[in-house]
Amino acid sequence: MTSDELRKAIIIALDFDTSDKALALAAELDPRDCRLKVGKELFTRGGPGLVERLVADGFDVFLDLKFHDIPNTVAKACQAAAELGVWMLNVHAFGGRRMLEQARESLEACDHQPLLIAVTVLTSLDDHDLHEIGCRGSIAENALRLAGLAHEAGLDGVVCSPRECVAMRAAFGRAFRLITPGIRPRGVQQQDQKRVMTPRAAIAAGSDYLVIGRAITGAVAPQAALQAIQEELTMPLSA
DSSP states (O other), rough: OHHHHEEEEEEEEEOSSSSHHHHHHTSSSSSTTOEEEOOHHHHHHHHHHHHHHHHHHHEEEEEEEEEEEHHHHHHHHHHHHHHTOOOOOEEEEGGGHHHHHHHHHHHHHHSSOOOEEEEEEOOTTHHHHOOOOOOOOOOOHHHHHHHHHHTTTSEEEEEEGGGHHHHHHHHHHHSSEEEOOOOOOOOOOOOTOOBBBBBBHHHHHHSSEEEEHHHHSSSSSHHHHHHHHHHHHHHOTTO
């Protein structure tokens, strides 16, 4: 990746419980240096207006709602998200091939066409959790299978653990985008994530975009915390 690509590789998770907190954090950031993620809690509290405000402020917004429903419902939800001007949105690969294909087709009819990616296996899960809900095989096997389904359905990429990046990059090529949560800079606790990796290691493994939350949003100086991670990413590998 080029230095410019690395500069915009970080997606900051706005995991706040009010719009005011999210907007206050965004005001401390430069939209040329990062992208922002709006998830379920913040969207439920702030609604479409918050997303539109962030887009108007110049940010690329990843709307992380993980749509998972019958195909027609998901397709219409994707179109509604596209109308907000988001840069990227996601659906859950467990929704099946027809849902994935209909979601993709729905965006092809939109004037603004955001990236469409699929969630594979949540990074909070481990093999035991997966077996408990009836899935056979390992986390890695299930994630790769679901990513293959998304690839065949014509989606732009997947959300996956950084630990699955090497296998997915080998299987699906450079153009298939890999978005990785579970990113923890050195010295930061894992918290509720089980399959984690440092930012630099994730990029080396093949990740395109790193989802990072509390290491930046909880910092005294968020922009400085962001820049410190960017500097780590652009250091020579021998450093």
